[in-house]
Amino acid sequence: MVEELKKPKVTNPDEIDVIEEAVLAAVEQDNFAEAAEALQQLHAPDQADVFEDLEPEDQDQILELLTPEVQADILEELEDEDTAEVASRQEPEDLARIIELMEPDKAADLLGDIDLAQAIEVLEEIQEPQEVRPLLAYPDDSAGGIMTSLPISLVESMTVDQAIQHIRAEFEPDDEDIYYLFVTNTEHQLVGVVSVRQLLLGKPQVLISQIMNKDVISIEATADQEEAARLMSRYDLLALPVIDDGQHLLGLITFDDSVEVLEDEATEDIYRLGGVPQGNPSDISVKSAVKNRLPWLSLNMLTAMGSATVLSLFESTLAQYAVLTAFLPIVAGMGGNAATQTLTVTVRGLALGEIESSEGWKTLARELTIGLIDGAALGVIVSLIAMVWKGSPLMGLVVGISVFLNLICAALAGVLVPVIMSKLRFDPALASPILFTPTTDAFGYLIYLTVATLFFIPFIT
């Protein structure tokens, strides 16, 4: 009957906006009961979105009016730092009640993010600390760090009927949904997997070892979380069992955490390529954003000094033949942008596993070919433009040759830098165009002014 009365939650973006505004308006008038009620019409991710926009005092006022289940949902969905902040303001006993209702992996993350003294107090208050405690042992970015504890597992010697009885007895309503059931031997080593459907359709007296699939993909707890996510995405897995170095089953990674890792990884690559080295900048404070971006801009300024030095070296040439100045940005820009294209393709190819760093020469050959073709085409176009604009075929030739040579250098650099970084086990996305193009610029200027000194100046004087 409760189900019957429950209003379905809202998923339409416009309706979500209306409810979000209703919550904010109610809070404005200190009507927290109304705010809490409106909030419950939303799904947890949307609840968290409104919640994070509130002042700390208002957050606490509303939280008090919600059931521990909803409190747990909201804390699961907030950004990690926000979760830790809200949690730090709660009494240990209250926080323990909330944490018991959270997914064990999120609970472990929360305990790792708050003050150690508070975390210990909370752990003492938790009724089933064995669900969370083992998860605290692994770094946040390892497979063990994103695994959650197993609600249930089967032993290969059970019959289908015994397995179903076991599930009925052990499964608690607030456990995460189960889709696969992992099977161990008597030493708790992973030996197979059974789907719920296989149990549902299996004959009662058949042994689990007879219906289970032995071809089970697993990962060690110390492996990188990105490796786990790639494995799940590549083999379309809903859940990935996590084992220790003795094949013992420790926990599992669920698909939602794997999707989160993949999205975070893509975001990180995008930001790094864009010269924003860390974090999730569209949310963080202005202070953190400046701290995040200013060092790279400063580094960029230092590398740009290379270009400035090249131009300084040719200062008297440029003073005498000021017509050369106009084409500086074109030669440098073409090279920088061709390098950015090559770099982008190489970095993403490495991230997706399409390019292996051991086969870097294949990519190099390919990109050099593209550089030759693009360089020849652009060289011809730009030399025609220069010829017509400045009325000098010689000028056209110089600019054309420079663009052509610069595009070949760009292809070389755009492949070699990320591939070498990847071989040295740095993130290739750190070879951001922001740090990279000043170098290609300097090269471009050097090539252009050298070509001009050799082929232009001797012939016009």
Place this chain on the structure above:
Amino acid sequence: MVEELKKPKVTNPDEIDVIEEAVLAAVEQDNFAEAAEALQQLHAPDQADVFEDLEPEDQDQILELLTPEVQADILEELEDEDTAEVASRQEPEDLARIIELMEPDKAADLLGDIDLAQAIEVLEEIQEPQEVRPLLAYPDDSAGGIMTSLPISLVESMTVDQAIQHIRAEFEPDDEDIYYLFVTNTEHQLVGVVSVRQLLLGKPQVLISQIMNKDVISIEATADQEEAARLMSRYDLLALPVIDDGQHLLGLITFDDSVEVLEDEATEDIYRLGGVPQGNPSDISVKSAVKNRLPWLSLNMLTAMGSATVLSLFESTLAQYAVLTAFLPIVAGMGGNAATQTLTVTVRGLALGEIESSEGWKTLARELTIGLIDGAALGVIVSLIAMVWKGSPLMGLVVGISVFLNLICAALAGVLVPVIMSKLRFDPALASPILFTPTTDAFGYLIYLTVATLFFIPFIT
């Protein structure tokens, strides 16, 4: 007993490499039986990886030796164009047998990619065309285009016991695994969802309508595939039911397809920001890569003409005060890179839904603040460098002021361009730095040379 004998498939990357080489070596010696056997030690995505490296004749030789199940797996995992190519070479009856074993959404994609006449012949040979036919109606990039047909659905008036009998009777071993069961009324309109676990744990005589969850999130078939993927990622859904405008249940989208859409979307954004407008370039031919990248480089050259024009306008100034030339790349580079940072954060924020285009002014205020701070800091640093290097405090002042002003312009442009593009329903990632920085360069030169003309030249002459 067959299960007992089956060797688990290989997932270790090194072992995969060994088997891949064994397949290639066997093919080299025309020993296709050995190649086919080695291939079967791999999971489907890895089988497809080796398979796509083979010559067409070799592909066909091996394919003949594989069971239709394995043939179907490989065709599902190949890139769409490769699948279509391999399929085009098969006889209609053979292809029909393979397609019957493919997931309906992949089968529909394949039929849409091959020759129409062949597709019609194949459809006539298929035993259950009703599984595939409705999927052909929707564009590839819509929710309907990535949905698959429902292996099974329940009616709300069934009891738990009847539902289980229904599943046992209807479910075929090659159907996709079921995790949720969607519930309809007698008019086939979606009214709820039940998990397999709820059935497993439910009392036999209870009605489905009493245990089902009415809070079911769904999407219309004509909606964009990215909207479906965002919904599934946001609400952690394993499967999303697809309905028509009359709430009738048409099919479902599974989590693996949603992960694929999210990854493709991130890749597309990364490429566009890197000036590579389309496709999956680390795989495509050199010819396609040139076709893909050259137009953007050419466009970039045209926009770079703006910078060249600005420099041409100040040609006599630069000839007279060649010392100014050295700082051109620094002023322009700082602005371009700060703009790239702002652009990256804004584009990704828009893609992830963290920034809404209606709230663009919030982002603008934020980024302007960051631009003011970064601009002031960099302005001071660069003016000190210029002062020491060129021994001229005046020069330092000019460069410093220019960098400061340029960073403010960069923040403005980096927010306004993508937000306006998003409002006009263009992909904001098309505002790639490659097309964008020539404009900030031109602005940078203009600001710098104007400031120099106003404050530097009058005081040193």
